[in-house]
Amino acid sequence: MVRDSELRYLRRCVELATEALDAGDEPFGSVLVAGDGTVLAEDRNRVADGDRTRHPEFELARWSAAHLTPEERAAATVYTSGEHCPMCAAAHAWVGLGRIVYIVSSVQLSALLAELGVPAPPVRTLPVRDIAPDVAVEGPVQELVDEVRQLHRRHRTGSSDGA
């Protein structure tokens, strides 16, 4: 279960996603938090320059491999505005990170993008559980879903209203 005290990390993910959007990148943001609640690292999507692998969850997985012990990685949680894609879920599991908490699920995001007429991505959208069955995953976090949806709508249409 997502505790109230964890919402601040998720709100930070929304801020990072907003930063990404304002910079011309896709609106995704993620925060890596230690077992004791300390924020260790954070990042946002950076694909606008042409490298489509610059997802924040991928960066955090590689950061954790470089900076944390296996025990620290296992105790850490990655909070993220959107559920990990298969690439990031695989990286998360390969480096042995702990729990994932996402705001919007892949299923929710795919439905929204389809509704907005966005072409399907080159990688199939699968839930984290299908890629990394041993990773504890929680989400969606309903109280923040609409905010994240609005960011994606703004990214694709330039407008945040439901039109």
Ligand SMILES: [Zn+2]
């Ligand atoms: Zn990804």
